[in-house]
Amino acid sequence: MNSDINKQIPYITLEDLGNSELLKRYIYPNPDINYYWSDDFSPQFYIALARAGFICVSHDIDDILFLLPEMQTEYAVLDFPDLHISKKVRKLLTQERYRLSFNTCFGNVVDSIKDAYDPCWITKEYEGLMYELSDNIYENFRLFSTELFDKENGALIAGEIGYITDNIYTSLSGFHIQDKRYDNWGTLQLVLLGKHLESRKVRFWNLGHAQMEYKKVLGAKVLCREAFLRKAGLLQ
Numbered sequence: 001m002n003s004d005i006n007k008q009i010p011y012i013t014l015e016d017l018g019n020s021e022l023l024k025r026y027i028y029p030n031p032d033i034n035y036y037w038s039d040d041f042s043p044q045f046y047i048a049l050a051r052a053g054f055i056c057v058s059h060d061i062d063d064i065l066f067l068l069p070e071m072q073t074e075y076a077v078l079d080f081p082d083l084h085i086s087k088k089v090r091k092l093l094t095q096e097r098y099r100l101s102f103n104t105c106f107g108n109v110v111d112s113i114k115d116a117y118d119p120c121w122i123t124k125e126y127e128g129l130m131y132e133l134s135d136n137i138y139e140n141f142r143l144f145s146t147e148l149f150d151k152e153n154g155a156l157i158a159g160e161i162g163y164i165t166d167n168i169y170t171s172l173s174g175f176h177i178q179d180k181r182y183d184n185w186g187t188l189q190l191v192l193l194g195k196h197l198e199s200r201k202v203r204f205w206n207l208g209h210a211q212m213e214y215k216k217v218l219g220a221k222v223l224c225r226e227a228f229l230r231k232a233g234l235l236q
Helices: 002-008 020-027 043-051 087-095 106-116 124-135 185-199 213-218 225-231
Strands: 055-061 064-070 074-078 098-102 141-150 156-165 168-176 221-224
Touching (some): 043 064, 043 124, 043 141, 055 124, 064 124, 074 213, 074 225, 087 185, 098 185, 106 124, 124 141, 141 185, 156 185, 168 185, 185 213, 221 225
Antiparallel strands (some): 074 221, 098 141, 141 156, 156 168
16 A cells, blocks of 8 residues: 555655745645645644645554645634534533643643544654644744643543644644533533634634534534635635
């Protein structure tokens, strides 16, 4: 399979990302290609991909690690005035049984995401890259975890990992524990994060793939690639 990846998915480099003509004339408008691949797991390359509008996962094929940046065909985008808060979540907000924090237990959130999805796209090298990104400060880029705890027993109930680049927040992945005592806490975490991002004057929330219904219920709208890139300021 790894011998075919070169033929099926184009290779992309840091130099490509610095070529605005290549992005605007060949990558952004090409509807037939959404995935690219690389073996570069450096923070510099990852940040450049994020700033260019790619969302990255990784994959292990025959013990060879690949970074897979995706230029999606559609994006679920939430403008904060459109954030929908259900009656059940409003009730949870008034009860204040929760505690919200950011980047206080990054490793626990990563482990919980990996436990929730099998197989998980967070390979060992990608995980190391995320730790490095979360531990350091970069210009116009910050990757961090969001954590929602049960205030009474200290249990980590829900969380996610994402990043802010050029004042746009992008979700990578998240989890919530499957326990009836915590029904709707996954949505509670999303609502609290949305309110936090709005208070920090973040422009909008990129929730990634548009197929998952909960994103639309939250208030997200589906944008085609071109509309998303224009909204993000990557196309004029």
